[in-house]
Amino acid sequence: xxxxxxxxxxxxxxxxxxxxxAITWTMLGKPIPARGEPIFTEVxxxxxxxxxxxPAQPLGIGVVQPDGSLEVSNQPVFVRHGDSIRLGxxxxxxxxxxxxxxxxVELYGRRRLCSPPEESEVxxxxxxxxxxxxxxxxxxxxxxxxxxxxxxxxxxxxxAVELVALRDRWTVALTSVPTLSGLGTHRLEVRWxxxxxxxxxxxxxxxxxxxxxxxELVLRRDDTYVGYLTELLGLPFVYxxxxxxxxxxxxxxxxxxxxxxxxxYGRRRLxERLPYLAPxxxxxxxxxxxxxxxxxxxxxxxxxxxFGFQTAVISRDNEPEGQLNEEDLIIHTYHGLAEEVPFHQLxxxxxxxxxxxx
Numbered sequence: 326x327x328x329x330x331x332x333x334x335x336x337x338x339x340x341x342x343x344x345x346x347a348i349t350w351t352m353l354g355k356p357i358p359a360r361g362e363p364i365f366t367e368v369x370x371x372x373x374x375x376x377x378x379x380p381a382q383p384l385g386i387g388v389v390q391p392d393g394s395l396e397v398s399n400q401p402v403f404v405r406h407g408d409s410i411r412l413g414x415x416x417x418x419x420x421x422x423x424x425x426x427x428x429x430v431e432l433y434g435r436r437r438l439c440s441p442p443e444e445s446e447v448x449x450x451x452x453x454x455x456x457x458x459x460x461x462x463x464x465x466x467x468x469x470x471x472x473x474x475x476x477x478x479x480x481x482x483x484x485a486v487e488l489v490a491l492r493d494r495w496t497v498a499l500t501s502v503p504t505l506s507g508l509g510t511h512r513l514e515v516r517w518x519x520x521x522x523x524x525x526x527x528x529x530x531x532x533x534x535x536x537x538x539x540x541e542l543v544l545r546r547d548d549t550y551v552g553y554l555t556e557l558l559g560l561p562f563v564y565x566x567x568x569x570x571x572x573x574x575x576x577x578x579x580x581x582x583x584x585x586x587x588x589x590y591g592r593r594r595l596x597e598r599l600p601y602l603a604p605x606x607x608x609x610x611x612x613x614x615x616x617x618x619x620x621x622x623x624x625x626x627x628x629x630x631x632f633g634f635q636t637a638v639i640s641r642d643n644e645p646e647g648q649l650n651e652e653d654l655i656i657h658t659y660h661g662l663a664e665e666v667p668f669h670q671l672x673x674x675x676x677x678x679x680x681x682x683x
Contacts, residue, residue: 383417384517386540387430389496395427398434401541401579403556404499405548406508412540413496414451414515415439426495442495449517452525453491455504456483456512456539458561459528460661463581465565478567478575480530485514487525499542508546509558509663510579512539533572536580543579550627550683551640553594554656557587557663566601574601584636587658588629591638592683604636611681622649622680629681630655635673640665649680 387397389411397415404410415425415432423430423439430437459482468475488504491497499506505513516525546552556579563581568574576586577593585604592599599610611629615622624647630637637657643650651669658664659672668674 382538384515385415386513386515387413387415387432389413389427390431393427394429394431395425396431399537401543403543403545405552406506406544406546406555407500410499411496412499412513412542414494416442416517418447448520450493450520450522451491451495452516452518452522453488453494453497454485454514454516454525455488456485456514456531456536458483458559458581458662461561462660463561463563465563465567469565469567478563478569480532481561481563481581482528482530483512485525485527489524505542506544507559508544508555508665510556510560511542511544512536513542514539533569537572541579550591550595551638551656554587554591554638554640555665556594557582557590557658558656558665560658560663562658562660562662576601582658582663584658587656587663588636588638604631604633607631607636608679608681611683613679614682615680617678623647624649624653624680625682627683629683630678631681632673632676632678635659635676637671 385397387395388402390396395413395415402410413425413427415423415427415430415437417423423437424442424445425439426441428439430439461482463479463481465478467473468479469477488502491502497505505511518525543556546555557576560579561581562583563575563586564583566575566581566583566586569578572578576582576590582590585607586601588607589599589601602610607629608631614628615624624639624642626639626642628639630639635657637655637659639649639653640656641654643652643654649668651667653668654665655668655671656663656665657671
């Protein structure tokens with residue numbers, strides 16, 4: 326056994342971590358697991374489950390593979406910013422035919438041979454839509470309590486916006502579309518419409534089943550802790566995000582997050598088995614290394630600003646480097662949508678805070 330696990334700084338970290346888990350578990354109303362039992366589930370990396378025997382969607386999006394085939398599944402596609410990736414479309418006919426510019430389409434684990442779209446006699450155009458969450462303050466605190474008659478979690482409202490520049494495009498290079506190459510989570514849909522159909526725009530709440538049928542494209546800056554946090558940019562603020570039975574935690578599924586769930590998400594994406602918890606318990610997982618009372622506060626990317634009622638993460642240390650200044654970039658969610666902004670734009674920046682470090 327590593328002696329640092331039971332003595333010195335390592336022992337203190339371990340003790341704080343175990344205490345935070347115990348506090349969180351108690352807050353959730355769950356008994357502390359016996360020794361050897363799993364404390365919490367691994368990070369959900371996928372949404373739904375593939376069913377090769379089930380019916381495929383008649384029209385859908387896939388990822389172009391190096392061999393020139395198109396792979397279609399219901400798994401999220403995780404991409405680093407700047408990586409070369411192409412998306413493609415397939416369309417199934419009523420009599421079992423398949424149209425796609427890709428001769429081979431791996432459709433939910435089954436290989437299909439498809440004909441070029443120009444050989445089709447069916448009229449119509451492809452319309453690309455992005456479903457964007459609306460900037461609301463979603464709140465599960467009352468509706469998800471035991472005995473509540475309200476729907477839990479609170480449904481999230483989305484706006485479907487047609488990407489007009491992609492109309493009738495069967496294949497798209499990600500880097501050529503600024504709308505789709507921005508950091509964060511993009512949920513896409515394609516529809517087959519008449520050529521004269523007006524521009525599509527819809528506003529409504531989506532069920533989890535509807536969300537899982539959308540193509541999920543997740544872009545991050547890099548493979549660091551802060552890089553993984555950028556996958557949540559643009560997601561709605563959800564106070565008290567919860568575990569959805571049979572699916573996963575709302576934040577792991579990139580449906581929404583509150584301030585502290587955003588902070589924890591990046592560590593979970595790194596493979597660490599941290600629980601989602603309340604802001605006070607976060608102090609037991611990270612070290613306090615300074616505070617707002619210091620004239621020159623030494624920082625580095627990934628440090629946490631803990632305001633007591635609110636948490637945020639320093640994402641970029643701009644000049645002068647090594648100390649907190651008004652132009653350093655911060656990732657946070659505080660009403661509306663998760664965003665990355667300069668420190669001086671934080672609406673709560675005048676409040677005192679502690680600087681925590683993992």
